[in-house]
Amino acid sequence: MEYNEKQLAILNSAEKLFSVMGFDGSSVRDIAQDAGVNVAMISYYFGSKEKLMEAVFEHKTYKMRLKVENLVADKTKTCTEKVYILLSDYIDKFLDQPQFHKIMLREQLSSKPGGVCDMVLELKKRNLQSIKKLIQDGQKNGEFKKNIDVPLMMATMVGTVSQVVIGGRFFKEVNGLTHLSDEEFTNYVRKKLNVYLKNLFKSIIVNEQV
């Protein structure tokens, strides 16, 4: 799907407002104003507020679709390396596009099936399949332990990063980092999370016999 300049402006504003105010909390008026377009343009281009939400989701997930698949298929890396890259990529994605991920979290909370909710579910299923394959590969060649519950493992990865990002203010204050700029803090969190999750997953999945 190709979008023109105004459509992209709408998509960006919608992403921003939806993530901060929620779907119901954001009015099409606000979105239009933020995007610098007429209110009617939203209905004109996207049909409805609901459809706009779906377009935002589609637009943002479009590019990240194949990333995990490609990583798993890569034959130049060990499975352990791949897991570490997976973690690092996920942390980056979340930290660099917190708005979109907040929308995803919120949508999963709404629990009214249909529309975006289903799209999130599909995305998670796709990712699960890829990661499952990665784990199985590692188990076959002895890198990973047996008996790994992949869905729960994903929950830990996604959940830990989510908690850190949505509880940004909490982490800033309890770590005494209120003097840092947003960017500085983001980078601090990035390093912290990378080290922490790498160790955590090492404990969970990597076979340390030898």
Add this chain to the structure above:
Amino acid sequence: MEYNEKQLAILNSAEKLFSVMGFDGSSVRDIAQDAGVNVAMISYYFGSKEKLMEAVFEHKTYKMRLKVENLVADKTKTCTEKVYILLSDYIDKFLDQPQFHKIMLREQLSSKPGGVCDMVLELKKRNLQSIKKLIQDGQKNGEFKKNIDVPLMMATMVGTVSQVVIGGRFFKEVNGLTHLSDEEFTNYVRKKLNVYLKNLFKSIIVNEQV
């Protein structure tokens, strides 16, 4: 704060609707109807919709305030036992009161300070203090490893459980459990999470040098 029967009915209905539909997605009309009271009662008793939300939060957290503090202060248990109880309690709390916890997650996502958002922050800080003390106790007596990042550890606990609960449909489908009733599935998840998190935290914090 003492509430009469009608006020409690409002609080319960508000909790239910806020968790499912979100704050903006729930109208005071719907809440009043669900509670079987007049619409005006909400403004009359709680002042505003916003204040009602805060009252819901206050009401639900009131009882769970001292629980963690008491657990940490308990001298009849080892620190490791305490951590396991902490995990188990948290899983139970989340699974048995998913509505309220969904509200908390949603509020943290909104990131517009003031009101409930600040209350959530305060609650998390209190819990952090207690858990920090528990970890330090364990480190002093040699049960736990050094260098434990308690906030990140909390993020893993809260995040993992959250992910499983809000992704209920996802976990049901990928585990082939669509035939289970809600109650059966909840119990399945309860056991699964208990085992998984206990093992996970053992790896993270417990000092296994015999």
Add this chain to the structure above:
Amino acid sequence: MEYNEKQLAILNSAEKLFSVMGFDGSSVRDIAQDAGVNVAMISYYFGSKEKLMEAVFEHKTYKMRLKVENLVADKTKTCTEKVYILLSDYIDKFLDQPQFHKIMLREQLSSKPGGVCDMVLELKKRNLQSIKKLIQDGQKNGEFKKNIDVPLMMATMVGTVSQVVIGGRFFKEVNGLTHLSDEEFTNYVRKKLNVYLKNLFKSIIVNEQV
């Protein structure tokens, strides 16, 4: 159905505007303004614009329901007298409540079943049954001819009166009566229609043998 003062004001304004501007041509804003109430009152009291239309119809037909039935059952009059009264009553009803009858005509034109359209159909069927009975009574006692097509006869009665009323300006101008006030003209039409239709129906139905 009992209506309070404001509800009645809304019903009257709606009847007026619907008849002049049509359903789509009348906005709830205009109706509310004409009735001297807040716009939201319409939704509050009647649910929607569509429901308001149905309420207008129900309200206006409520009283005229039994009139024809009673006339037919009257045992003190001959069938011929009853037909003349029927004609006269119908002319009066149409001339004195032109707005409502215009709404009925318009609704029949819309031909999208459901709502008011069906209500009009039901009303016409009820009236047909009563009039059929009246004609049959007259045929049994020899007052009326055989072979009377009652639905077509109704079409002539309703259609003729309708044409005169909705073509008021036409009749005023071609009869050179532009100097008459509305009231004077209405009375002129009333007399004219009574004489004309009485003669017409005499020709159609009354058995003049003997």
Add this chain to the structure above:
Amino acid sequence: MEYNEKQLAILNSAEKLFSVMGFDGSSVRDIAQDAGVNVAMISYYFGSKEKLMEAVFEHKTYKMRLKVENLVADKTKTCTEKVYILLSDYIDKFLDQPQFHKIMLREQLSSKPGGVCDMVLELKKRNLQSIKKLIQDGQKNGEFKKNIDVPLMMATMVGTVSQVVIGGRFFKEVNGLTHLSDEEFTNYVRKKLNVYLKNLFKSIIVNEQV
């Protein structure tokens, strides 16, 4: 007025939609889509929605203008024959072009002078003059009674046919003809109306004093 292909498509679609949905109920978008042209074409070709309506009217009445005049001037037929032909022609016109006649009825109901409303009035006046002449001819040669109110007579003709056509569903159901196709029913009505109106007008106007 000469119209190109696209203009004719617009006129036809407009006629269809105006007759079914009414003027306000039809949007220029729908008309344009139905006609398979760009929305802007309507404003471009006809100036406005209002002007389009007038063009529809003008376009449809253009051909039927001289028909009645020619019939009255015809010297090969008796006046009685001419009246019968007039009736038959009118029934055919209405049954074969119900859409356009519904528009005319609706416009007369709107009673807001200007535009199409005036055009309808003019058309009716023209027809009245012709028919008046026809009646007077018949009266002069003794075929017709004296004291015929031509406007009322027209009201009966137009009104009866209108009622039957706009109350199509009513007549279908009360005559137990719901199994007929639209075409079959139309032909049934055509015959029924022809016989009925011929008899009716015979009673009204024809001098039967041998």
Add this chain to the structure above:
DNA sequence: CATGAATGAGGATTCATTCAT
């Protein structure tokens, strides 16, 4: 104390029309 009635503000969407191309 409790509530039905009422309201102004704002919700999303659709409208007929215009303008740059």
Add this chain to the structure above:
DNA sequence: GATGAATGAATCCTCATTCAT
């Protein structure tokens, strides 16, 4: 000449809140 893009106005309806009773 013809049109896709764009728009301000208006659509109906729902909102949280208030007020008189």
